[in-house]
Amino acid sequence: MTEILLYGADWCPDCRRAKTYLKENNIEFTFVDVDLDKEATAKVEAINNGKRIIPTLIIRGKSYTNPNNVELASVLGINEVGNVQLFGADWCPDCRRAKSFLTDNGINFDFVDVDKYNWATKKVEEINNGKRIIPTVLIDDVPYTNPDNVKLTELLSINVEKEHKVFDTIIIGGGAAGLTTSIYAQRDRFDTLILEKSTIGGNAFLTEKIENYPGFTSISGPKLMEKMEDQAKTYGAVIKTGEEVIGIEKKDNLFSIETKGTTYLGKSVVLSTGSTYRKLGIPNEEELIGSGIHFCATCDGAFYRDKDIIVIGGGNSALEEGIFLAGFCKSVKIVNRSENFSASETYVEKLKSIDNISTYMNKTSLEFISDEKELFKALKVKDNATNEESLLEADGVFIFIGLIPNTQSFKGIVDLDKRGFIQTTALAQTSVDGIFAAGDCREGAIAQVAAATGEGVLASYGIRSFLK
Known part of the structure; x- marks a missing residue:
């Protein structure tokens, strides 16, 4: 429409x-x-x-x-290969990635913001069997759900030439650590390439408000990451989004980085792939992801305006995102498996002043319950003190129970610890000479934006030492 x-x-x-x-x-x-x-x-x-x-x-x-x-x-998204319509939202990382890819390759597209048009949201749900999955791309009215860059290249017959330039360093991951590494490396006159699987900014981009980054009493995650991205580009960094790395190989003192679409060459490599949200591993979780189960309040919270939601977790992220959601949701139930929150006292104190937040302490999440349309309906919990089971009904649920490092692709390439984090020595050096690691994927890292920028500085000094 x-x-x-x-x-x-x-x-x-x-x-x-x-x-x-x-x-x-x-x-x-x-x-x-x-x-x-x-x-x-x-x-x-x-x-x-x-x-x-x-x-x-x-x-x-x-x-x-x-x-x-x-x-x-x-x-209107009219092209020789077909008419392209992209249903998405400005806050959606994969929407930003798809928009950037289409723009960079000269593809016209009609962007329809699902936050502005109810008919657009309904159309997305119809296409995806009731699920609100974006981006949904229509090419001559044929729908494709969240196509990656490789799929878009194929569908739109985009001619992607292989990159033959040799970069001084290739940074895999465009979060705070990767961007900072690039800024410092470029200032040292080293050509850098950032390859990002999704969108620039990492988990920080998905954070509604950051209140502990030096120099800013309060700033949104997207705004802070956009400033870092602009700074990296100002110094000359090349940034490519939607590039998923599937292999790293060293040949003749150069690293060959293979993605799903092409191959890049670099003299050194920085692994700054961050982490992803941990799942509960209980019945119906996988089936209901995107149908009422979510891991990012900034991404999906807007779908639950004036509705009832559940937040699972007791750390800083759970309380921070729960407070954010309470700003526009009808009610927020916070479910914590322990008797006390592990979050900082600042967040715990904030909860006391918010009327539409209720807490359910010492409860173990057992199972997600769906309705007749196979959408989330309720969470079954067990009271750890009495073993009594009960149902908590809501329109949606957000899970914040920790992070898992995005290092599966590097197993067998660099040394990882038992939990999958990359092991490093001085100046962020991994077990392979010329490969460095920074940010949440590194063993011993602190999952904070300020800490990630510091690790980016450390990695840049490692690069300088190695290249010189």
């Missing part, structure tokens, strides 16, 4: 041109003849500061005065 109104007249050459172009590309629109509709004439004059300029198009509430075919193609 693109909602296109075309104000024009039959005698107008540009109106005929615009109508023909839309019809040839199977774009639905409503034509309003200004010669027959006085209100339409007044509308056109109001849009164009008193001038009767036609054609004037209204596309989802935004006006375009006599756009040429190139402009129409850009706005």
